[in-house]
Amino acid sequence: MDKSVKRLYSKATASMKHSFIRQILKVTKTIPGIISFAGGLPSPDSFPKEQLASLFSRVILNEGDDSLQYGTSDGDKTLKKAIKLFEEVPFLGNDEIMITVGSTNGIYYFTRTLIDPGDIIICEVPAFPGSVAAMEACGAKLVGVAMDRQGMIPTLLRSTLKTLLSKKQPVKFIYVIPxxxxxxxxxxxxxxxxxxxxxxxxxxxxxxxxxxxxxxxYHGKRIITMWEIARTEFNDPKLVTIAKSFSKILGPGLRLGFSSGPPDILIPMIKWAQKVTVSPDCATQRVAARFIQEGHLTQHIQRIIDLYRPRRDAMLKALETYMPDYVSWTQPKGGMFVWVTINKPINTDTLLERALKRKVAFIPGSKFYPEGREQCNEFRLNFSYASEEQIFDGIQRISRLLA
Ligand SMILES: Cc1ncc(COP(=O)(O)O)c(C=O)c1O
Structure with missing residues (x-):
C-alpha cells in the first residue's frame, strides 16, 4: 500500500499482524492433494445445504417484510426465543441475551466493553489465537495461566491474580474455553x-x-456450563458471560452466534454493535430460528457427531499406530482438536515446512503462545475436516518425518 497512507494508520492498525492460521489456510489451498489438519474447519459434509436453501427461500418469501428490513442491534426476538428453548433457559430475559455475528463478534464486544489499552485479560495457555487477536486489537495485554489435564490451574490463577492485583495492575476479566x-x-x-x-x-x-x-x-456426559453454575449455585449472573456460536453446528459462513450475560455487560455490548454491525444479518437469524423451531438442529447435531466421532477415533488410532514413543497427545471427548507434544527438542515450525513438502499440514504449537513464551515441541491437529482415510495417511506422513 501507498506509504503516505500507512503514515496515517492508527497505532492499533499499525501494530496489527496477519493471522498465521489464515495464512497457512491460504497456503494449503494452493497445494493440490494436501491433507490438512491445520484449520478449525467443519467438514462441508456437515452443512445442511438443502434444509437451509429451502428455509432461506421460505423466510424471504413469507417473512421478507421483516427479515429484509433493518433489524435491532441486540438481535431478532424470534431467534432469541428459539435459542432460549433450545438451551433450556426459557426464563432468561431478552436483555440477558444478544445475537452476534459469530462468537468472535461477541468476544470482541465484551472486550471492548471492559478493556482500555493496557488493561489485562487472564487466559489459558496455550490460547486460541483468534480471540487473543480480537482482544489485542482492543489494546488488551494477555497474561497466560498454565493448564493441566483439566484446563486452567486454579492455584496458578489465584497466585497470578494476587500478584497482579497487589501491584495494582488493571485485571479486567478471565477468559476460558472450558x-x-x-x-x-x-x-x-x-x-x-x-x-x-x-x-x-x-x-x-x-x-x-x-x-x-x-x-x-462424542464421549461422556454433558457438563453444566460455568454460566449456568454462576446463576444457579453462586446466585450471581454477573460472574460469567457466555459466548456461543452456530459456526460448528450449522456453518461458519452464516456468521451467527450469541452472548448471554448480565444486562450491565450486554447493554454496552449492544451499544458497540449499534456502531459496528448495526445488526446481525436478519434473514440468516430468522432462518436459524426456524431451523431450531422445526426441530432440525437437534437432529443435525446428532448427524455431525456421527460424522466426527469416527474421525476423532481414527486420529487417536492413527497416532497410536504410527507415532514414535516419545510423542504424546490429548484424548479429546469432543470438539475438533488433538494437541500433540513431542517429548524431544524438535521444533514444529521447522517440521511444518517439511510436512508441507509431503503434502500434510498442522499448526505448530508456538502459534498458541504469547510472543516470547513460545513452546516449540507441540502442534495442533484438527480431525473434523479430513476423511478417516486421509487421517491415517496424513498422520503416517507426519510420523515418518519425525522418525
Ligand atoms: C475457541 C473458539 N472461540 C471462538 C471461535 C470463533 O467462532 P465464530 O466462527 O463463531 O466467530 C472459534 C473458532 O474456531 C474457537 O475455536
Whole structure:
C-alpha cells in the first residue's frame, strides 16, 4: 500500500499482524492433494445445504417484510426465543441475551466493553489465537495461566491474580474455553469449573466463557456450563458471560452466534454493535430460528457427531499406530482438536515446512503462545475436516518425518 497512507494508520492498525492460521489456510489451498489438519474447519459434509436453501427461500418469501428490513442491534426476538428453548433457559430475559455475528463478534464486544489499552485479560495457555487477536486489537495485554489435564490451574490463577492485583495492575476479566478447548481439546470437569468461578468471585473479576464446541461431544456426559453454575449455585449472573456460536453446528459462513450475560455487560455490548454491525444479518437469524423451531438442529447435531466421532477415533488410532514413543497427545471427548507434544527438542515450525513438502499440514504449537513464551515441541491437529482415510495417511506422513 501507498506509504503516505500507512503514515496515517492508527497505532492499533499499525501494530496489527496477519493471522498465521489464515495464512497457512491460504497456503494449503494452493497445494493440490494436501491433507490438512491445520484449520478449525467443519467438514462441508456437515452443512445442511438443502434444509437451509429451502428455509432461506421460505423466510424471504413469507417473512421478507421483516427479515429484509433493518433489524435491532441486540438481535431478532424470534431467534432469541428459539435459542432460549433450545438451551433450556426459557426464563432468561431478552436483555440477558444478544445475537452476534459469530462468537468472535461477541468476544470482541465484551472486550471492548471492559478493556482500555493496557488493561489485562487472564487466559489459558496455550490460547486460541483468534480471540487473543480480537482482544489485542482492543489494546488488551494477555497474561497466560498454565493448564493441566483439566484446563486452567486454579492455584496458578489465584497466585497470578494476587500478584497482579497487589501491584495494582488493571485485571479486567478471565477468559476460558472450558469444553474441548482450542487448541488442546481439554475439558474442565465440574469441580474445576466451580474452583475457577470461586476464585473469580473472591477477586471480583468476571469470566468470559467461550463455548463454541459444547454440542460436539462424542464421549461422556454433558457438563453444566460455568454460566449456568454462576446463576444457579453462586446466585450471581454477573460472574460469567457466555459466548456461543452456530459456526460448528450449522456453518461458519452464516456468521451467527450469541452472548448471554448480565444486562450491565450486554447493554454496552449492544451499544458497540449499534456502531459496528448495526445488526446481525436478519434473514440468516430468522432462518436459524426456524431451523431450531422445526426441530432440525437437534437432529443435525446428532448427524455431525456421527460424522466426527469416527474421525476423532481414527486420529487417536492413527497416532497410536504410527507415532514414535516419545510423542504424546490429548484424548479429546469432543470438539475438533488433538494437541500433540513431542517429548524431544524438535521444533514444529521447522517440521511444518517439511510436512508441507509431503503434502500434510498442522499448526505448530508456538502459534498458541504469547510472543516470547513460545513452546516449540507441540502442534495442533484438527480431525473434523479430513476423511478417516486421509487421517491415517496424513498422520503416517507426519510420523515418518519425525522418525
Ligand atoms: C475457541 C473458539 N472461540 C471462538 C471461535 C470463533 O467462532 P465464530 O466462527 O463463531 O466467530 C472459534 C473458532 O474456531 C474457537 O475455536
Amino acid at each position: 469444553e474441548f478447548q482450542n487448541p488442546t481439546g481439554k475439558t474442565m470437569g465440574l469441580a474445576r469449573r466451580r474452583a475457577i468461578i470461586r476464585i473469580a468471585e473472591e477477586f471480583n473479576i468476571p469470566i468470559l466463557e467461550d463455548q463454541p464446541y459444547r454440542e460436539l461431544r
